[in-house]
Amino acid sequence: MFPESLIEIAEIIGKGAALQLANEFGGTEEYIPKTINKDHKISKCIGHDAAQILAAWAGGWRLEIPRALSVNNGIRNTEILQAVEDGQSKKSLARKYGITTRWVRKITNEVDADSDQGDLF
DSSP states (O other): OOOHHHHHHHHHHOHHHHHHHHHHHTTEEEEEOSSOOTTSHHHHHHOHHHHHHHHHHHTTEEEEEOOOHHHHHHHHHHHHHHHHHTTOOHHHHHHHHTSOHHHHHHHHHHHHHHHHOOOOO
């Protein structure tokens, strides 16, 4: 589910920190200083310890931070499915997540279609 380049970053700083980095800076290129202080935007995003590890690995480089859309969409879709099951309206969920009501229906219909599929063998 993680993009390949994000997996590499996750191996260095951990999955949680990598996902936070992708959520905040995904799709951009960020200069990683060789030494990083607690007030740096990356330290504030992922925590100073993880930022120091990142700086030791990529310090002095411009690091292209990948987007984690598939991860975030998967989380969003799971939240939508749970909310629909709990009785929330598709219209309110569309507004909450900034997507169309049609898209919410598509998400819920895909799960319904998967559960209706019988085993072939």
